[in-house]
Amino acid sequence: MQDLRSRLTELARNFHWSWAAAPDRIFRSIDLQLWRDNNHNPIAFLNEIADAVLVEKGRDAGILAQLTHAEESLRRYHQDQNHWASWNVPSLAASPVAYFSLEFCIHESLAIYSGGLGVLAGDHLKSCSDLGVPTHGIGLLYRQGYFRQEIDEHGRQHEVYRDLETDGVALEPVMDQNGESLCIEIETGDEPFQIGVWRARVGRCTLLLLDVLDPTLERYPQTLRLYGGDLTTRAVQEVILGIGGYRALRSLGVLPGVIHLNEGHSAFAPLEAIAQHMEATGVDFERAAAVVSETVVFTTHTPVEAGHDRFEPELVLHLLRPLQKRLGLTDEALLGLGRVDPEDSSELFCMTVLALSLAGRTNAVSSLHGGVSRSMWQSLWPDSRPVDVPIGHITNGVHVGTWLADELAQLYASCLGSDWRQHLCDAFRWYGIENLDPLSLWSVKVELKKRLLGFLERREAVRRSRLSKGSTASSHALQLDALTIGFARRFASYKRALLLFRDLERTKHLLTDPDHPVQVVIAGKSHPADEPGKDLLRQLVEISRDPAFEGHVFVLENHDMNVGRHLIRGCDLWLNAPRRPLEACGTSGMKAVFNATLNCSVLDGWWDEGYDMRNGFAFGGGLVHVDSEEQDRRDAEDLMRVLEEEVVPLYYRRDDQGVPVDWLEMVKHALRTLAWRYNSDRMVMDYVRQAYGRAAKIETAGLRF
Numbered sequence: 001m002q003d004l005r006s007r008l009t010e011l012a013r014n015f016h017w018s019w020a021a022a023p024d025r026i027f028r029s030i031d032l033q034l035w036r037d038n039n040h041n042p043i044a045f046l047n048e049i050a051d052a053v054l055v056e057k058g059r060d061a062g063i064l065a066q067l068t069h070a071e072e073s074l075r076r077y078h079q080d081q082n083h084w085a086s087w088n089v090p091s092l093a094a095s096p097v098a099y100f101s102l103e104f105c106i107h108e109s110l111a112i113y114s115g116g117l118g119v120l121a122g123d124h125l126k127s128c129s130d131l132g133v134p135t136h137g138i139g140l141l142y143r144q145g146y147f148r149q150e151i152d153e154h155g156r157q158h159e160v161y162r163d164l165e166t167d168g169v170a171l172e173p174v175m176d177q178n179g180e181s182l183c184i185e186i187e188t189g190d191e192p193f194q195i196g197v198w199r200a201r202v203g204r205c206t207l208l209l210l211d212v213l214d215p216t217l218e219r220y221p222q223t224l225r226l227y228g229g230d231l232t233t234r235a236v237q238e239v240i241l242g243i244g245g246y247r248a249l250r251s252l253g254v255l256p257g258v259i260h261l262n263e264g265h266s267a268f269a270p271l272e273a274i275a276q277h278m279e280a281t282g283v284d285f286e287r288a289a290a291v292v293s294e295t296v297v298f299t300t301h302t303p304v305e306a307g308h309d310r311f312e313p314e315l316v317l318h319l320l321r322p323l324q325k326r327l328g329l330t331d332e333a334l335l336g337l338g339r340v341d342p343e344d345s346s347e348l349f350c351m352t353v354l355a356l357s358l359a360g361r362t363n364a365v366s367s368l369h370g371g372v373s374r375s376m377w378q379s380l381w382p383d384s385r386p387v388d389v390p391i392g393h394i395t396n397g398v399h400v401g402t403w404l405a406d407e408l409a410q411l412y413a414s415c416l417g418s419d420w421r422q423h424l425c426d427a428f429r430w431y432g433i434e435n436l437d438p439l440s441l442w443s444v445k446v447e448l449k450k451r452l453l454g455f456l457e458r459r460e461a462v463r464r465s466r467l468s469k470g471s472t473a474s475s476h477a478l479q480l481d482a483l484t485i486g487f488a489r490r491f492a493s494y495k496r497a498l499l500l501f502r503d504l505e506r507t508k509h510l511l512t513d514p515d516h517p518v519q520v521v522i523a524g525k526s527h528p529a530d531e532p533g534k535d536l537l538r539q540l541v542e543i544s545r546d547p548a549f550e551g552h553v554f555v556l557e558n559h560d561m562n563v564g565r566h567l568i569r570g571c572d573l574w575l576n577a578p579r580r581p582l583e584a585c586g587t588s589g590m591k592a593v594f595n596a597t598l599n600c601s602v603l604d605g606w607w608d609e610g611y612d613m614r615n616g617f618a619f620g621g622g623l624v625h626v627d628s629e630e631q632d633r634r635d636a637e638d639l640m641r642v643l644e645e646e647v648v649p650l651y652y653r654r655d656d657q658g659v660p661v662d663w664l665e666m667v668k669h670a671l672r673t674l675a676w677r678y679n680s681d682r683m684v685m686d687y688v689r690q691a692y693g694r695a696a697k698i699e700t701a702g703l704r705f
Contacts, residue, residue: 004058005046007067011074012042013170014201018107019126019401021409022070026431030057036458039562041109044168074383078204083132084681089688095257095696096134099125100245100266102148102237104139106202108561110169110210111145112227114525115490116587117301119561120365121262127680129203130401130584134581135661136254138245138266140237141171141198141209144224149525149558153467155163155541157526157534162373164662171198172602174208174252183213183509184244187322191215191680193236195244208252210244216595221230227527235311238320238351239404242268250276257696260297260687264309264351270296270358275326288415289358297691298359300352300391301370301584304494305672310348337552338378356380356391361691362394363586365429368608372581390427393608394690396585397683400424403591405569407444411436424675425682433671439657445572445596446480452570453478456556463557479556482517485596488559490587491526491533498536501543502636510643511552516652518643519552523559564588569595571615573647576601577639579631580608580624590678596667602635606678615670617642 002100008026009570017023027035031053038044046615048628057063060584085092103118104110113119121137174182174197186193186401196211212223215325219549220236222229246269249256259269270292275287303306315681317324336342337357338349354364355418356377357525364370372392374386376381381389400421414419415435423429457477478484489495500520501507511518522540524535537555544553556563568574574592586605593599601607611618625631655661676682 002069003065005051005055007071008042008054009046011067012046012072013172014074014108014203015170016074016077016129016201016203017042019399020070020073021406022066022073024406026063026066026070027322029060029063039109040679041107041169043170044109044506046070047168047232048200077497081132084685085132085688087132087329088479089133089693089698091163091698092257092688092692093134095698096136096254097128097258097260097692098136098138098246098249098254098256099128099260099262100138100241101262102140102241102265104137104207105561106200106207110171111148111182111560111563112139112142112226114146114260116585117263120396120585120587122300123397123402124262124684125202125205125207126399126402127397127684129205131681131684133203133684133692135205136249136256137205137207137208137267138249139201139207139239140223140226140241141166141211142224142226143211144228146226147228147528150466151463151537151555151557155538155545155555157537161228166198171200171209173197174199176247176251178420181497182248183212184247184251186239186244186247188239189318189321191219193240193244195240195248197248208245209246210240212240221321231309231311232315234309235315235319238265238309239268242266242270243272243323246272247270249277250396252582257295258297258692259292259295259695260299262299262356263301264353266296267298267351267355267358268323270355271323271327272321274358275323279326285329292359293358295695296361297687297695298355298362299365299394300355300362300373303369303376303582303584308350308352310350313345313349316349316609324433341471352377352381360695362391363691364391366395366605367393367607368581368605369393372584377400392690394683394686395609395678396587397592397678397680398587398590398594399680400570400594403565403568404594405444405448407447408569408595411440411444414440424679425677425685427676430672430676431674433668435666438659438661441596441667442659448595449480449484449570449572452484452521452529452566453480453565455556455570460554470650477551478519478521479517479551481647482519485520485573485574485600486567486592487503487516487520487575487576488523488556488564488567488575489576491524491536492530493532493536494579494582495577496577496632496635497522497524497540499632499636499639500575501540502633503640504543504548506640508548510548510640510648513648516648517552519554520646521554521556521571523556525559525561538687564591568592568597570653571597573597574599574601576604576607577635578602578604579635580604580620580622590674593670593674593678596664596671596692598663598667598670600642608677610674612673614666615673616666617647 024691101121103113104112105118105122125137143164144161150158176182182194193216194213198209200207223235274290338354339347364373373391374389378386393430416432541555544555568591575599580602582606589599600619603622619642620635650663689700
């Protein structure tokens with residue numbers, strides 16, 4: 001019989017544990033503190049725990065029973081062919097999806113993500129696994145990842161980079177036919193790039209991560225970091241992702257039937273696919289591009305102009321010179337693929353334009369974002385009205401297993417049925433949530449808030465111990481009985497982290513009401529080069545340390561997947577305040593829904609299509625003023641009105657048992673009307689129906705949802 005260590009190691013090699021509750025419970029049972037210290041990462045946990053401890057725990061019948069159950073569940077998960085794709089698109093197995101993304105958020109232990117784009121990519125890959133949609137994710141292995149944020153006693157952000165130890169995460173090197181580590185070579189205008197490949201098993205799916213090897217690293221050291229270098233570094237990373245990623249797939253014998261570009265960063269992949277098609281068939285660029293473009297699906301994510309990568313023409317030509325020769329294109333023809341006006345030699349090369357030029361199907365990530373994107377890129381189709389521009393939309397969703405608290409999952413099963421996770425997109429099934437007992441729901445939410453408070457206290461203790469003895473960092477604890485508002489996102493100006501604090505006196509009156517107290521928990525990172533964003537963070541830290549707000553405003557450092565998970569589960573209200581229409585989707589609010597946390601948001605992104613006046617709160621009226629300062633003033637005023645007149649009174653309206661029954665009725669209505677729509681299973685099904693099936697020439701008209 002295998003010993004406990006080897007059995008746990010086998011379980012840990014597949015990231016399926018990151019959304020299966022059983023493995024988490026097993027590791028908690030063995031050593032809770034070590035599990036926390038190792039960031040809920042089973043590989044790192046097993047590297048540290050002593051053999052003697054595992055020998056002792058291996059005699060625990062309860063742990064062994066849990067482990068046997070987890071092993072059997074994983075075995076059934078892999079062997080079961082009775083999944084959604086097998087019933088609806090079985091022929092997709094012969095035309096797998098290649099999903100390219102500059103970042104993936106699978107678990108916080110693999111820090112190759114910064115925010116929403118990576119979270120979306122990770123959730124997409126996990127739902128492809130759950131649904132049986134054959135998918136290969138392709139990304140980069142950033143050896144230093146995204147930075148760890150530390151906030152000093154003055155509220156200033158400091159970026160700390162730590163080297164990734166590959167033997168401490170669930171990764172394995174990809175080997176070639178000779179049993180040696182696979183090496184992909186990418187020719188450029190000077191020396192070639194040397195790229196290694198790592199594999200992460202994500203349920204039924206595979207994630208290939210490209211690793212810059214030493215010869216390349218010496219020339220481009222900043223490629224170790226996500227969003228940590230200059231434009232040349234970014235261009236090199238995108239060449240590696242697109243060209244290297246497609247070559248890695250082909251070296252493994254994978255011929256994708258669908259090339260999905262998650263944002264324009266990976267738009268060089270179709271060019272490599274076109275070159276290989278030309279070499280295989282002898283056709284010219286135009287005919288090869290027509291064939292390959294039919295397989296390309298492009299998802300654009302940002303309505304913010306600065307979010308679209310643009311490079312100097314000389315840099316593009318330098319990096320792509322060997323590929324250009326294979327494609328048989330002149331300088332002007334190659335550069336024209338990435339220009340709105342191909343004849344304008346002064347125009348920079350835009351990766352989004354390249355993706356739009358090569359994609360057979362393009363989509364935005366919410367209905368509102370679709371309209372914004374059509375207007376933004378209408379110039380590429382000058383003879384079309386915005387409504388006729390060929391950019392549709394598939395609204396994002398979130399992976400329920402990753403983000404939902406286990407206690408709530410069990411509670412939902414009591415009224416939705418034990419198999420409710422297999423019917424996430426069934427609107428009628430979600431009607432059963434009306435039978436959910438308010439007292440039971442409230443009891444679980446209180447426990448989740450207690451867990452959040454404990455997490456915040458532990459994190460704050462670590463921060464205080466790091467700062468000098470003379471630090472003014474707050475040591476106040478959150479109140480269990482206070483209405484708790486969560487706000488966690490990147491500190492970019494358009495996300496308006498200070499909107500709640502424009503009128504400090506009014507905000508102080510709202511938060512410090514002795515009978516109806518309110519507390520705000522804030523987390524987020526600013527891009528290392530974004531000084532205005534860093535100043536927003538500094539101002540928030542100053543507010544949190546103001547004696548008038550102490551105990552009511554908390555700034556939590558180093559926002560990551562783990563922090564976000566605690567906040568969406570433990571808060572009562574989730575605040576989102578972007579300047580409309582600059583939030584393409586905003587999936588954190590969807591995670592809040594599943595965790596019985598109500599939304600209060602501007603009508604932007606997904607909330608513009610999901611809000612029905614009874615499933616949460618909205619402010620701003622959906623209006624966009626030509627003067628952004630005036631829009632901010634009006635939105636701030638309306639936000640305060642909503643909080644004062646709607647949110648706080650509803651939350652503190654209690655029955656004889658102290659339960660906010662009316663508040664929980666709104667929570668139940670939110671679950672019933674939103675949960676079936678805003679999960680990533682529905683999103684992936686939409687991609688199969690609207691994009692993947694057509695790209696792979698598969699009939700999708702009769703798909704079941």
